[in-house]
Amino acid sequence: MLSKKMEEALNEQINREMYSAYLYMSMSSYCTTVGLKGFANWFMVQYHEEMLHAMKLYEYVLAQGGHPILKAIKQPPSDFESMANAFNKTLEHEQFITKSINEWMDLAIAEKDHATQIFLQWYVTEQVEEEGNDNDIIAQLKLIGKDTQGLILLDRELAGRITTVPTEFSKGIAAAMKGTAG
Numbered sequence: 001m002l003s004k005k006m007e008e009a010l011n012e013q014i015n016r017e018m019y020s021a022y023l024y025m026s027m028s029s030y031c032t033t034v035g036l037k038g039f040a041n042w043f044m045v046q047y048h049e050e051m052l053h054a055m056k057l058y059e060y061v062l063a064q065g066g067h068p069i070l071k072a073i074k075q076p077p078s079d080f081e082s083m084a085n086a087f088n089k090t091l092e093h094e095q096f097i098t099k100s101i102n103e104w105m106d107l108a109i110a111e112k113d114h115a116t117q118i119f120l121q122w123y124v125t126e127q128v129e130e131e132g133n134d135n136d137i138i139a140q141l142k143l144i145g146k147d148t149q150g151l152i153l154l155d156r157e158l159a160g161r162i163t164t165v166p167t168e169f170s171k172g173i174a175a176a177m178k179g180t181a182g
């Protein structure tokens with residue numbers, strides 16, 4: 001069972017993960033329009049990951065007898081100055097998500113809600129990976145600078161990213177909850 005405060009916090013996190021999905025879908029769209037289909041692929045894979053993050057929360061709130069309340073998703077930006085700009089914004093957003101997860105973990109600890117602490121642990125670990133991925137790409141983009149050839153090579157590399165997330169999100173939840181996907 002969740003406290004009302006914890007339920008509201010997890011519902012807020014559902015909205016933040018849905019916004020993350022929306023943001024990365026928007027970045028994917030932008031990358032395609034500027035001819036960088038590998039970057040577009042990378043962001044679309046990230047979109048799938050975020051949808052899974054949202055659905056895991058949704059299922060958890062239901063499993064705990066709560067009511068997932070879906071709020072409006074704000075409009076993400078649609079234009080970016082460069083790939084470096086898009087990835088700096090991505091890292092900034094992930095740092096916000098990390099802070100948000102930490103805040104809910106602090107609440108679960110304060111409330112002695114052991115089940116939610118264990119549940120949120122998966123997100124704590126996931127955020128380390130998310131920020132790490134962004135930092136790696138930002139470092140490569142710094143090396144590339146204004147070298148178009150380098151950007152095209154990185155685009156080819158990012159075209160190879162594949163999703164480990166089931167595209168039918170709701171069917172993948174059981175596996176994901178056991179940590180075998182996502």
Ligand code: FEO
Nearest residue numbers: 017050053097130
């Ligand atoms: Fe679901 Fe990228 O944090």
